[in-house]
Amino acid sequence: MNLILLGPPGAGKGTQAKELSVRHKLVQLSTGDMLRAAAKAGTKVGIEAKAVMDKGELVSDEIVVKIIAERIEQPDCAEGFILDGFPRTLNQAAALEKMLKDKKRKLNAVIELKVDYNRLVERIVGRYACAKCGEGYHDRFKRPKARKVCDICGSTEFSRRDDDTAEAVTTRMLAYYRDTSPLIGYYFAKGTLRSVDGMETIDKVAKDIEGVLAVRS
């Protein structure tokens, strides 16, 4: 099964992709995570991308398409994947379609997380992650079970993203409206779009996504 999770910054794409990947044994492919890893590793692409990401702008189609094209060739993607944060432009969607066609694979569903834009900033500024294992948390909505201790690995070090500032968030939202939101119409027209209410609790959203997938298969 190959899926896309579509939604603006803070919609919950990463949160749901991670849970879905565990439940369905699919690989989570987050272009944001991959670019951040490249930046951390200090590669040329990573350093260039970081400057763009920190401002909240989109990295070039050329770079992200190449990253995804190489990644889905890996054997672990053969059983299926969840794209989290890709495609983000109509050009990227066209490139993905070609990649899948060449590999004789198909897109099973595009899941749109419908959200109340006014509440996204609160989600984004409250977000943090374990510095060791990357598990995501939120100051209000997803706290570790023990205070300041990661549920997964026990680390007490946490970090926040450099692009989770108020200025970068405004630019990220604009980029979403300008470049990514047309994908909703695009996939609706193709008949693959399925929408769920992303303002419900994390567990309810996960349940609703399962409901949508059950209807599909």
Ligand code: AP5
């Ligand atoms: P990326 O990393 O993809 O960031 P984003 O799209 O801005 O999305 P976020 O990761 O901020 O939000 P999310 O939807 O994953 O929400 P999350 O689950 O964390 O991209 C970063 C940058 O990389 C881009 O700006 C761009 O520069 C570049 N880039 C990446 N892909 C690209 C591409 N294809 N093309 C060009 N450039 C690209 O949830 C947010 C918070 O809310 C968390 O704390 C979570 O715990 C909490 N939460 C989640 N769900 C709920 C819920 N239901 N109720 C309450 N709280 C919730």
Ligand code: MG
């Ligand atoms: Mg994310």
Ligand code: ZN
């Ligand atoms: Zn951890």
